[in-house]
Amino acid sequence: MTQTLTLRRPDDWHLHLRDGAMLRAVLPESARHFARAIIMPNLVPPVVTSHDAQAYRDRIMAARPEGVDFTPLMTLYLTEQTDPDDVAAAHASGLISAVKLYPAGATTNSASGVRDFDKVRPVLEKMAEIGLPLCVHGEVTDADIDIFDREAVFIDRVLDPVRRATPGLRVVMEHITTRDGVDYVKANDRDLAATITTHHLVINRNHILVGGIKPHYYCLPVAKREEHRLALRAAATSGDARFFLGTDSAPHTDPLKESACGCAGCFTASNTMSILAHVFEEERALDRLESFTSLNGPAFYGLPANDAQITLTKGDPVTYPDKIETEDGPVTVFDPGFALHWQVS
Ligand SMILES: NC(=O)N[C@@H](CC(=O)O)C(=O)O
Numbered sequence: 001m002t003q004t005l006t007l008r009r010p011d012d013w014h015l016h017l018r019d020g021a022m023l024r025a026v027l028p029e030s031a032r033h034f035a036r037a038i039i040m041p042n043l044v045p046p047v048v049t050s051h052d053a054q055a056y057r058d059r060i061m062a063a064r065p066e067g068v069d070f071t072p073l074m075t076l077y078l079t080e081q082t083d084p085d086d087v088a089a090a091h092a093s094g095l096i097s098a099v100k101l102y103p104a105g106a107t108t109n110s111a112s113g114v115r116d117f118d119k120v121r122p123v124l125e126k127m128a129e130i131g132l133p134l135c136v137h138g139e140v141t142d143a144d145i146d147i148f149d150r151e152a153v154f155i156d157r158v159l160d161p162v163r164r165a166t167p168g169l170r171v172v173m174e175h176i177t178t179r180d181g182v183d184y185v186k187a188n189d190r191d192l193a194a195t196i197t198t199h200h201l202v203i204n205r206n207h208i209l210v211g212g213i214k215p216h217y218y219c220l221p222v223a224k225r226e227e228h229r230l231a232l233r234a235a236a237t238s239g240d241a242r243f244f245l246g247t248d249s250a251p252h253t254d255p256l257k258e259s260a261c262g263c264a265g266c267f268t269a270s271n272t273m274s275i276l277a278h279v280f281e282e283e284r285a286l287d288r289l290e291s292f293t294s295l296n297g298p299a300f301y302g303l304p305a306n307d308a309q310i311t312l313t314k315g316d317p318v319t320y321p322d323k324i325e326t327e328d329g330p331v332t333v334f335d336p337g338f339a340l341h342w343q344v345s
């Protein structure tokens, strides 16, 4: 008997769609399965003002293939110059769903991010007042902090002090990669949640480095030790409403990845649902996949879950392209390293 699994249509609470030719190429990969996505604002130049967000939203809508039902949920890139009133107006009009905090220098296109947290205090206070979530790339950038410790140190030195200083601020810790991140979320019962990526449920740091360097497994925050991957799997499959899917699908062309100084990011939009079904089945948690992909995220963001459904069917190995072609060059699809048997029908 074929095994099937029907879920409410999933959403992606952390997605990079980029712009131009790349946007046109990758958007269909997400829209095929996902109804909505929180769109990251780290373009060059970044999406800083409500005016920028409106224009970017228009470009995304124009890039949607005919007949595709996909809603981009826009974000603003927090800078030390961000105007609290512009943020409040963008929220009030329904244009934005969150503001994104990049510590300056932490990741791809984060140079305009925050260095001095005192400078963004008025924006954060306004956001707490109006209930607008802050999505956080949680890594310190200090040269003396080991890259594998940067998430844990960020929680202690930045995130916890900022949250204490701004009561009521709603925070999503994006793409957590450590047990420390899981534990910090679990220790707080209000105003805090975390997204978990597909790839961090699959790879640990050995996958990047053992047997030769694998540039397509390099992303930020970098994958950690196996114990951390297991903590992420336990959190994602627990059903705990504070954890939900944010793929962080982040396309870079192959020449930019397979380079002496390769870009950070894994492109998982195409096969995420098949991989997640595999992971949840391994964890004997298929009955909790819907919470992770389709229920917990909307609940945190105060949105209804999608009415539409998708069905996954288990069968022969699923085939999917190794790469998608774009006018900018090929983009390699994340290879989980095992055969996938769950297919979205
Ligand atoms: N995750 C990544 O490795 N890269 C992201 C940026 C980010 O989400 O930090 C990108 O924009 O390429």
Ligand SMILES: [Zn+2]
Pocket: 107, 137, 174, 175, 220, 221
């Ligand atoms: Zn990030």
Ligand SMILES: [Zn+2]
Pocket: 014, 015, 016, 040, 248, 250
């Ligand atoms: Zn990202």
